[in-house]
Amino acid sequence: MAELQRPTLCCCRKALTVPSKSCDGGRPLGHCRLVDIASASNFHSFKLRHFHLDLHLNFALKRMTGWQVLELLPLQPGLQTLVLDTHPSLHIHSVDCKVPGGGGPDAVLPLTYRVEPFTDYGASLHVSLPASPPLRPHRAFQITVRYTTTDGPAIWWLDAELTCGRTRPLVFTQGHSVCNRSFFPCFDTPAVKSTYSATVRVPEGVTVLMSASRSAYSKQDRVFQFSMEFPVPAYLVALVAGDLQHADIGPRSRVWAEPCILTCAVSKLGGSVERWLGVAEGLFGPYVWGRYDIVFLPPSFPIVAMENPCLTFIISSILESQEFLLIDVIHEIAHGWFGNAVTNATWEEMWLSEGLATYAQRRITTEAYGEAFTCLETVFRLDALHRQMRLLGDNNPVSKLQAKFEQGVNPSSLMNLFTYEKGFCFVSYLSQLCGDIKRFDSFLRAYIEQFKFCSVVAQDLLDFFLGFFPDLKESCVAQREGLEFERWLNGCGPPLCEPDLSAGGVLTCPVQRLCEVWGGEDPDTKTIATFDLSAWSTFQTVLFLDRLLDRSPLPHEVMSHLSRCYSALLDGMNAEVQIRWLQIVVRNGFYPDLPRVRSFLHKHTSRMYTVPLYEDLCGGVMKCFAVEVFYQTQARLHPNLRRTLQQILFQTSSASPATTAPPMLTQAPTTTSPTDPPANGTIALRDVNVSA
Numbered sequence: 116m117a118e119l120q121r122p123t124l125c126c127c128r129k130a131l132t133v134p135s136k137s138c139d140g141g142r143p144l145g146h147c148r149l150v151d152i153a154s155a156s157n158f159h160s161f162k163l164r165h166f167h168l169d170l171h172l173n174f175a176l177k178r179m180t181g182w183q184v185l186e187l188l189p190l191q192p193g194l195q196t197l198v199l200d201t202h203p204s205l206h207i208h209s210v211d212c213k214v215p216g217g218g219g220p221d222a223v224l225p226l227t228y229r230v231e232p233f234t235d236y237g238a239s240l241h242v243s244l245p246a247s248p249p250l251r252p253h254r255a256f257q258i259t260v261r262y263t264t265t266d267g268p269a270i271w272w273l274d275a276e277l278t279c280g281r282t283r284p285l286v287f288t289q290g291h292s293v294c295n296r297s298f299f300p301c302f303d304t305p306a307v308k309s310t311y312s313a314t315v316r317v318p319e320g321v322t323v324l325m326s327a328s329r330s331a332y333s334k335q336d337r338v339f340q341f342s343m344e345f346p347v348p349a350y351l352v353a354l355v356a357g358d359l360q361h362a363d364i365g366p367r368s369r370v371w372a373e374p375c376i377l378t379c380a381v382s383k384l385g386g387s388v389e390r391w392l393g394v395a396e397g398l399f400g401p402y403v404w405g406r407y408d409i410v411f412l413p414p415s416f417p418i419v420a421m422e423n424p425c426l427t428f429i430i431s432s433i434l435e436s437q438e439f440l441l442i443d444v445i446h447e448i449a450h451g452w453f454g455n456a457v458t459n460a461t462w463e464e465m466w467l468s469e470g471l472a473t474y475a476q477r478r479i480t481t482e483a484y485g486e487a488f489t490c491l492e493t494v495f496r497l498d499a500l501h502r503q504m505r506l507l508g509d510n511n512p513v514s515k516l517q518a519k520f521e522q523g524v525n526p527s528s529l530m531n532l533f534t535y536e537k538g539f540c541f542v543s544y545l546s547q548l549c550g551d552i553k554r555f556d557s558f559l560r561a562y563i564e565q566f567k568f569c570s571v572v573a574q575d576l577l578d579f580f581l582g583f584f585p586d587l588k589e590s591c592v593a594q595r596e597g598l599e600f601e602r603w604l605n606g607c608g609p610p611l612c613e614p615d616l617s618a619g620g621v622l623t624c625p626v627q628r629l630c631e632v633w634g635g636e637d638p639d640t641k642t643i644a645t646f647d648l649s650a651w652s653t654f655q656t657v658l659f660l661d662r663l664l665d666r667s668p669l670p671h672e673v674m675s676h677l678s679r680c681y682s683a684l685l686d687g688m689n690a691e692v693q694i695r696w697l698q699i700v701v702r703n704g705f706y707p708d709l710p711r712v713r714s715f716l717h718k719h720t721s722r723m724y725t726v727p728l729y730e731d732l733c734g735g736v737m738k739c740f741a742v743e744v745f746y747q748t749q750a751r752l753h754p755n756l757r758r759t760l761q762q763i764l765f766q767t768s769s770a771s772p773a774t775t776a777p778p779m780l781t782q783a784p785t786t787t788s789p790t791d792p793p794a795n796g797t798i799a800l801r802d803v804n805v806s807a
């Protein structure tokens with residue numbers, strides 16, 4: 116009952132004195148304010164109607180130069196300052212202002228400005244607004260910022276050698292969570308959404324793509340034009356430019372990639388994407404973004420995939436692992452509804468995007484591939500959640516769905532499996548409360564319709580849930596049973612309950628049985644031979660290997676036996692399988708299979724397939740081997756990854772991953788490069804195969 120008896124909360128999570136006057140998803144009415152401590156901007160004081168970028172890309176200098184025009188409406192009289200998020204790597208040349216005059220031509224006024232430090236992931240740009248002509252509330256004015264960006268956290272310049280084709284350089288941006296303030300000055304908070312447009316000028320032979328709903332190209336001028344006609348938060352503005360070609364794979368989808376991998380990418384996805392979109396629309400209502408395209412990026416892409424609207428960014432390294440590719444693309448499709456159409460208003464509630472997207476992803480895979488497959492994938496991921504839980508302990512605050520962080524903590528460092536999987540379990544709990552999965556689908560459809568293109572907090576979702584199921588609310592009151600929303604949101608530790616995954620038994624039971632065989636004193640060769648791993652799915656195999664990894668170090672005889680049974684077989688499988696086997700090899704110090712580790716690290720240059728192995732190598736007795744391989748391969752690694760590996764190899768203590776310190780809710784160490792995901796001491800995306 117505690118939950119139902121609480122006063123109605125505003126989106127700022129403060130009690131409302133006048134319940135009907137909520138602040139409407141972050142738009143303030145004066146009585147409360149949504150606080151985003153990751154933004155230095157005064158976004159509450161303005162409405163951002165639209166912004167335009169005009170950029171020239173210089174690959175030789177690794178610079179973007181141009182200007183940005185912001186169309187703003189003051190929300191109150193007498194505003195003297197506009198504060199935007201920016202970054203020390205972004206150099207401001209000038210700021211001016213165009214204010215509608217009284218009948219004559221609009222006055223263009225140069226403005227004074229100053230940049231002040233904010234945190235290690237950004238700075239603040241303070242612009243002094245003109246006193247005359249005065250800015251009137253709700254009357255639009257324009258601010259133009261001329262600037263140059265270099266190599267800030269959002270912008271990844273790749274020399275030709277780091278691309279798949281190794282013939283031309285490439286650049287991409289990655290805004291999540293708070294990086295885009297180094298791409299353009301902005302209200303860098305997910306609470307603010309606006310439309311945007313862009314003009315991008317590039318050298319000949321370069322193709323530019325953006326997360327936009329419309330695009331056009333003038334070959335003569337080598338100018339690309341983009342327009343995003345639906346409002347998006349700053350972190351979802353994304354750009355990639357390089358030697359990219361496309362092939363259509365459906366009526367509203369195309370795959371973009373470097374020419375050397377395009378055929379492969381098309382063959383892996385052709386026909387599927389439209390089917391998945393259709394299933395998702397059947398469940399959650401129309402896909403609102405028009406196009407759903409996918410661009411494959413070189414192995415330097417720092418995460419697995421990113422849900423940039425209209426254009427998912429995904430790492431090409433995942434192409435060989437078909438089931439992971441499938442899950443990752445479906446997850447990004449699910450973000451079209453959960454995360455992109457309806458967005459978490461602050462980074463402290465990232466589960467609103469990730470937990471709901473993970474739930475939606477599993478509803479799609481259940482419809483498209485059946486319950487058993489979906490349950491297997493869920494078991495595999497919940498195993499990983501419990502592994503993370505064991506590392507962190509039950510009382511670690513990062514296990515809260517509503518994380519609280521101090522100013523200075525980079526929100527990206529709080530992205531962890533709880534965001535995804537505890538969030539998923541909470542959404543599953545809501546679905547169980549309403550008693551019927553189809554009724555819950557219709558609730559989610561209504562939720563999207565209600566909050567489309569807005570940013571929300573958990574209370575918005577929960578109020579809407581109880582409003583949608585009034586019988587549930589009433590029966591809870593009648594039975595004096597409390598709903599446990601508060602414990603779910605603010606309690607540490609594992610999910611309060613997990614969904615029933617017994618439908619996955621047909622796929623998970625063989626894995627469980629084989630684990631038991633290998634857990635015995637003297638694993639019986641004949642029994643082992645009855646399990647045909649070559650016929651297993653990737654998720655079965657990785658579940659088996661993860662559980663062996665959890666038990667490592669294993670007795671030497673068992674390790675030798677495992678190697679005899681599986682090493683050659685697993686070596687021919689995909690990278691997701693291989694890396695797990697090789698981690699077992701390393702954590703057990705099993706030298707006979709070390710050449711396989713070497714060849715894997717010579718082949719793979721992505722963060723997700725190198726960092727875990729290097730950490731294990733340095734945590735054990737194989738540090739010299741790791742150093743040798745690093746020197747042999749470093750020329751093909753992105754400088755940011757090289758720096759991370761150097762930290763692992765030369766600067767950090769030799770703590771093994773099993774004893775790595777839990778993430779702390781404190782300021783990230785300043786020795787870490789701003790472009791690096793957190794190194795030891797925090798849980799990084801790489802540890803959990805997170806698709807953003």
Ligand SMILES: [Zn+2]
Binds near residue numbers: 468472806
């Ligand atoms: Zn996601």
